[in-house]
Structures are given as structure tokens and as C-alpha cells.
Amino acid sequence: MIKQRSKIRMSSGITSPNFIEVTLYSALAFILFGQAPGRERNIKYASSLCIMIRGRAWVFGDDVDTDVIIPGKYLRTKDLRELAEHVMEGLDPSFSSRVQPGDLIVAGKNFGCGSSREQAPLALKLAGISCVVARSFARIFYRNAINIGLPLIEADVRCEPGEIVEVDLAQGKVVVGGREYTGRKLPDFLMEILNDGGLVAHRRKQRERGLV
Amino acid sequence: MGVMGLSMAGQTLSEKIFSRAANREARAGEFVMASIDRAMIHDITGPLAVRGFYEIAGRGARVWDPSRIVILFDHQVPADSIKAAENHQMLRAFAREQGIINYDVFSGICHQVMPENGHVLPGHLIVGTDSHTCTYGALGAFATGIGSTDMASVFATGKLWFMVPQTLRLVIDGRLPRRVTSKDVILRIIGDIGADGANYLACEFAGSAVERMSVAERMTMTNMSIEMGAKAGLVEPDRVTMTYLREWVTEEPIRGDEDAIFTERHWDVNDLEPQVAMPHRVDNVVPVSTLHHVKIDQVFLGSCTNGRFEDLKLAAEVMGDEPVARGVRMIVIPASRKEYMRALRAGLIERFMEAGAIVESPCCGPCMGGSFGLIGPGEVSLSTSNRNFVGRQGSPQGEIYLCSPAVAGASAITGEITDPREI
Known part of the structure; x- marks a missing residue:
């Protein structure tokens, strides 16, 4: 058998990946505007500060990968509705026919691991999923979801299938059946991208506002 | 750890690559807006990137630098359906129009075609719309997978923001027994670390077993770094690397400093089974x-x-x-x-x-x-x-x-x- 010994040589502490991604967006705001996010006087965050999502929960476990979210055989399509028709097929073939607009997903750790296919968060969004709540997310999926405007929040939530879940993205709070969970709060700049419907729309709006 | 300690320590290979790409000293945990040396798209994720590029930059826009982009077809080739053929047509037209190199349906898999044609160089920052882009780290590049919209942004500006990752050094010592390969090593490591055990980290493969490996064997390991969540998998360039790259590189490549800050784990492969x-x-x-x-x-x-x-x-x-x-x-x-x-x-x-x-x-x-x-x-x-x-x-x-x-x-x-x- 392989021998393994672990030695921490020097470590400055490894931070949660999603904290890192969230912070990245703040940093991007800083780079673009030269100020901390939300403090740019030309940007109004008033509407984005109260993103509330309320929906019925679909519950999945750990390591939900991009192949079960949308299998490779459907990726050739240009018809994006086809993605929604096959979303989560690998885990629950009846999902796409039963999911209702506004439903949300509650999952365990490492949600969206595997491929870099942006079609994965896109398929969930097109199927009507309003938010993904997971204990943690895989790095590329997290970035892709923000870029295409699918809200997500990192929170360790106990939840039964079909329960009503309320997510307050701005406060980083999730409420299920009277139980309140504190998740990772999204910075205002990230809320702005989500509010605009993703990075492409956000960039377009910035152009219209003469910010870039 | 104090700030002084940090500022005096050396840099990892990843930190050095980001320092070069961002044109300032970059340390793990810092945010950088980095210039991309090479961007790769293929037939599955490429069409969305091209569409996003035109949406961001406007119709008739030009990419930031066509000589730094590579377009390949490898997932559905030769076209296995009319939809796949249409995707290829669309990307061929985009490549022609923008003056981008295009490896067509008979060239092979992106992660082999890129290195074997000199598109992967040590010290470079490379992004691809494929999660196994991390393969290129076998040649000492920092390479990572991104989504199509991020790529659209890269096409428009040539830049992308990153957080410089912490480095996890995987030290693999010993001699691989007969018919035991680098694939067995990386499977064992993933089994030990777990599917999200290296999430967001740069995994650096080192040790006597890695030094003896060919570029092909190293690529097998860096390729699968993503299967433990890593942002990149790298091997410090050495004589083996430079021999592989002799057609394209002659100057000394970037290497990490010995006093850099990283976490280290060890494996001994002398008795490893398949x-x-x-x-x-x-x-x-x-x-x-x-x-x-x-x-x-x-x-x-x-x-x-x-x-x-x-x-x-x-x-x-x-x-x-x-x-x-x-x-x-x-x-x-x-x-x-x-x-x-x-x-x-x-x-x-x-x-x-x-x-x-x-x-x-x-x-x-x-x-x-x-x-x-x-x-x-x-x-x-x-x-x-x-x-x-x-x-x-x-x-x-x-x-x-x-x-x-x-x-x-x-x-x-x-x-x-x-x-x-x-x-």
C-alpha cells in the first residue's frame, strides 16, 4: 500500500473557495471603479439590497457534478430550451417535468464539480430554478453561475424536499420552517451583477451608464 | 503570520506567473487583473463564448489579440450531427474572420494539440473553456478552466481577474513498480485528498518520482488536478520539460523559490499498486x-x-x-x-x-x-x-x-x- 504522511510545512491558512470568489467580485469592483464596492457614487444599489427569494426546495446531496446537471450529449444544442428539458436528468429523470418556476435547490458540499460547461448553471436557470443553496460550491460553477445570473448562496442548511425556503441574499440568511441559517453574505457588487441578469448584461448596462 | 514574514518569503511558481501576468508582485490571497497569454475554446463551449463576446463587445468587434487565441474541434468530431456541424461552421467562420488559428476536426484533443504545437509555454497564464485546461501545468504554465462568459470577457479585453491561489505541493517520492503508472499515482492522491480536497488550490507535483516522469506521464497527473477541485496542477519546468519544448523555448523558465510559502503532503510510490x-x-x-x-x-x-x-x-x-x-x-x-x-x-x-x-x-x-x-x-x-x-x-x-x-x-x-x- 502507498504510504502517506502529512506535513504542514507552512501555511497561511486556506480560505473557503466561495468566500474567495465572493471577495473576488469585490476586488473586481475595486479594480474597475477604484473604490470599494457600493461606494461608487454613480451606482445605486437601492434595489439590489433586498433580493429576497422564496421557493419550494429540491434537496440533493454532496458533489452534484455538472454531468448530472446537464449530460454532455445535450451540449451540442443551440436551442437553450433543450438544456432545461434535460436538467438534473442523471439524478432525477422526472426533475425537468416537475420543477416549477421559482423552485430552488438545496444541496451539500462541492455543488457543480467537474466540467467548466456554463450550460450547467444555465440549464438550472432556464428550468426556473431561482437560487442554489449549498454547503459549498465548486470554483468554476460558482463563477459561471454569477456570470449568467443564477443566484446562489453558500449556507449549511437542513431541509426536507418540498419545504419552503426563504433566501435573503443581501443579508446572507436562509430561513426554512422557522429555522434561520446564516450563510455567506453576498457583496453589493455581486448583487448588482445578479440583478442585471449576469456579467454580459451588467457590462452592457455599465456601458450605457458610461462607466466603462 | 506577520506581514513582514510574508513580504520576505520567496514566491511559488504560481505567484511568479501571476506577478508576471499582472505586472506587479503578486502573493497568494491577492486579487490581480492579469493579462492572458493564451486562450483556448473548443466546439462544445466555444459557441457560447463567441456569442457572449459579440454581446459584450458589439457586432463587428475584433478580439483583443487573435494570435493569442486557439480554436479546436475535438468533442464532436468529425461532426456527429447536423447541430455539431453547425457549431463547427460557426467557429470556423469566427476564426477566419478574426484571423485566429483553427485546428479542425482531424487534429485531436485540445489538451494534446495545444502542447504539441507550442501553444503552451512555461511561465504563461493560459485559460480554456474546458475544466481539464489544467493539463498544461505539466509544462510549467499556470492553466485553468473558465466558463464561456468569462472567455467572452477575455476575448474582448485580454484580461481576467483572479485570486492568486495558495499552493499545495504534492511530493511524490520513490520508483514506480513495473506496470504501475502516473495514473495510479494521481488516482491514489485523489482518493486520499477527496473530490474537493484541493478546492481552489494550485497543486504542484514534485519529488523524485515526478522528476523521472516523461511529459506525457506528468500531463496525466496535472490533467486530473481538477478532480480534486484544484484551480491548476503544475510541475516545475526541468530538463525533461525543456527537452519537450526545445523547438519553442530556449531561455530559462520561471521556477518557484525554495523559501516560498506552501502546504506540503507526501506520498511514497515504491509499493504502490495499480x-x-x-x-x-x-x-x-x-x-x-x-x-x-x-x-x-x-x-x-x-x-x-x-x-x-x-x-x-x-x-x-x-x-x-x-x-x-x-x-x-x-x-x-x-x-x-x-x-x-x-x-x-x-x-x-x-x-x-x-x-x-x-x-x-x-x-x-x-x-x-x-x-x-x-x-x-x-x-x-x-x-x-x-x-x-x-x-x-x-x-x-x-x-x-x-x-x-x-x-x-x-x-x-x-x-x-x-x-x-x-x-
Whole structure:
């Protein structure tokens, strides 16, 4: 058998990946505007500060990968509705026919691991999923979801299938059946991208506002 | 740790690459807006990136630098459907219009075509709309997978923001026993670390075992770094790297400092057994000797993980003159046209064909389940590729085991998962 010994040589502490991604967006705001996010006087965050999502929960476990979210055989399509028709097929073939607009997903750790296919968060969004709540997310999926405007929040939530879940993205709070969970709060700049419907729309709006 | 300590410490290879790309000293944990040296898209994720580019930059816009972009077709080639053909047409037209190099349907898998044509250089920052872009780290580049919208942004500006990752150094010492390969090493490491155990980290492969490995063997390991969540997998450039790159690079490459800050884990491979990842998780890894009478329906020898000449040669050696077992379908796919030609000249293609296998043109094949060579409900695939997720190679009711080319060769002739040391 392989021998393994672990030695921490020097470590400055490894931070949660999603904290890192969230912070990245703040940093991007800083780079673009030269100020901390939300403090740019030309940007109004008033509407984005109260993103509330309320929906019925679909519950999945750990390591939900991009192949079960949308299998490779459907990726050739240009018809994006086809993605929604096959979303989560690998885990629950009846999902796409039963999911209702506004439903949300509650999952365990490492949600969206595997491929870099942006079609994965896109398929969930097109199927009507309003938010993904997971204990943690895989790095590329997290970035892709923000870029295409699918809200997500990192929170360790106990939840039964079909329960009503309320997510307050701005406060980083999730409420299920009277139980309140504190998740990772999204910075205002990230809320702005989500509010605009993703990075492409956000960039377009910035152009219209003469910010870039 | 104090700020002073940080500022005096050396830099990891990743920190140095980001420092160069951001044109300032970059340290793990810092945010940088970095210039991209090379951007790659392929036929599956490319169309969305092109569409996003025009949406961001406007109709008639030009990409930031066509000489830094590579467009390849490898997932659904030659076109397996009209939709795939349309995607290829669209990307060909984009490449022509923008003056971007385009490797067409017979060239091979992006992660083999990129390095073998000098598009991957040590010290470079490379992004690709494919999660296995991390393969290129075998040549000392920092390479990572991104989504199509991020790529659209790169096409428009040539820049992308990153957080400079912490480095996890995986020190692998010892000599690999006969018929035990770098695939077995990386499977064991993923089994030990877990599917999200290296999330967001730069995994640096080092140690005496890695020093002895060829570029092909190193690529197998950096390729699968993403299967433990890593942002990149790297090997410090050495003599082996520079020999591989002699056509393109002569100057000294960037290396990390010995006093850099990183976390380190050690493995000794002197007694390592061949390993297998069982369905449906890449980190569900066991030694092959613990599996008894696992019957297989299909063997896939290929992919960006194990489709190179060395992989084909090893599998052929293990198979000897034996035919593929009755009832087993063996699909062999060289990773690129060049690797195919090497295998052809060495007589490997003929040996596989005589054994009853079929050798396909270079492409991703069954690996992503998006094209041909799929498995049906209840079938078992033994594959040298990198993922065994539910439905990855066809039916969600099928099962995929991941293994080395040696295990694939041994199992192809026996019809069940077999230890290659017993052949």
C-alpha cells in the first residue's frame, strides 16, 4: 500500500473557495471603479439590497457534478430550451417535468464539480430554478453561475424536499420552517451583477451608464 | 503570520506567473487583473463564448489579440450531427474572420494539440473553456478552466481577474513498480485528498518520482488536478520539460523559490499498486487487487488523460498477442493526429486492430458521453479517462471504472478488471 504522511510545512491558512470568489467580485469592483464596492457614487444599489427569494426546495446531496446537471450529449444544442428539458436528468429523470418556476435547490458540499460547461448553471436557470443553496460550491460553477445570473448562496442548511425556503441574499440568511441559517453574505457588487441578469448584461448596462 | 514574514518569503511558481501576468508582485490571497497569454475554446463551449463576446463587445468587434487565441474541434468530431456541424461552421467562420488559428476536426484533443504545437509555454497564464485546461501545468504554465462568459470577457479585453491561489505541493517520492503508472499515482492522491480536497488550490507535483516522469506521464497527473477541485496542477519546468519544448523555448523558465510559502503532503510510490476509481466518484479509489470478477462490457483507451503514444504502447505491451475477450468492445482513440501517426509507425494500430479493438480518429470519444461509443443501461465501462460520474459515458444506469492504460490492456483480454502485474 502507498504510504502517506502529512506535513504542514507552512501555511497561511486556506480560505473557503466561495468566500474567495465572493471577495473576488469585490476586488473586481475595486479594480474597475477604484473604490470599494457600493461606494461608487454613480451606482445605486437601492434595489439590489433586498433580493429576497422564496421557493419550494429540491434537496440533493454532496458533489452534484455538472454531468448530472446537464449530460454532455445535450451540449451540442443551440436551442437553450433543450438544456432545461434535460436538467438534473442523471439524478432525477422526472426533475425537468416537475420543477416549477421559482423552485430552488438545496444541496451539500462541492455543488457543480467537474466540467467548466456554463450550460450547467444555465440549464438550472432556464428550468426556473431561482437560487442554489449549498454547503459549498465548486470554483468554476460558482463563477459561471454569477456570470449568467443564477443566484446562489453558500449556507449549511437542513431541509426536507418540498419545504419552503426563504433566501435573503443581501443579508446572507436562509430561513426554512422557522429555522434561520446564516450563510455567506453576498457583496453589493455581486448583487448588482445578479440583478442585471449576469456579467454580459451588467457590462452592457455599465456601458450605457458610461462607466466603462 | 506577520506581514513582514510574508513580504520576505520567496514566491511559488504560481505567484511568479501571476506577478508576471499582472505586472506587479503578486502573493497568494491577492486579487490581480492579469493579462492572458493564451486562450483556448473548443466546439462544445466555444459557441457560447463567441456569442457572449459579440454581446459584450458589439457586432463587428475584433478580439483583443487573435494570435493569442486557439480554436479546436475535438468533442464532436468529425461532426456527429447536423447541430455539431453547425457549431463547427460557426467557429470556423469566427476564426477566419478574426484571423485566429483553427485546428479542425482531424487534429485531436485540445489538451494534446495545444502542447504539441507550442501553444503552451512555461511561465504563461493560459485559460480554456474546458475544466481539464489544467493539463498544461505539466509544462510549467499556470492553466485553468473558465466558463464561456468569462472567455467572452477575455476575448474582448485580454484580461481576467483572479485570486492568486495558495499552493499545495504534492511530493511524490520513490520508483514506480513495473506496470504501475502516473495514473495510479494521481488516482491514489485523489482518493486520499477527496473530490474537493484541493478546492481552489494550485497543486504542484514534485519529488523524485515526478522528476523521472516523461511529459506525457506528468500531463496525466496535472490533467486530473481538477478532480480534486484544484484551480491548476503544475510541475516545475526541468530538463525533461525543456527537452519537450526545445523547438519553442530556449531561455530559462520561471521556477518557484525554495523559501516560498506552501502546504506540503507526501506520498511514497515504491509499493504502490495499480488503482481503480469505482462508480460514480473519481475519489472512490481502491487498489485493483481488491476487485474480484468485475465483468466489463467496454474498454476505452484514450482521452486527454491517457491517449498518448506512451499510453497506447503500454496497453499494447500488456495485451501481447492476446485477442480482446469475447463480448468486450475495446475502443482505442489516440489523443491527436501526431500521436496517432507515432502509434501507426510503431505498429500499435495494427496490433490493436488484430486483437479485435477498433481504433478511432483522434477526439474525446466516449469520455464526455457527447458523441459515440456510449454504454447502455446496466453496462460497465472501464476507461482510462478522467470522470466516472453518472451518465458520463452514456446511460445513467451504466457504470464507469477509471484506470491506467496497463489495467485497461490487461482487462481487455480477460473481460474483467484485472491486475496488469498478473498478465
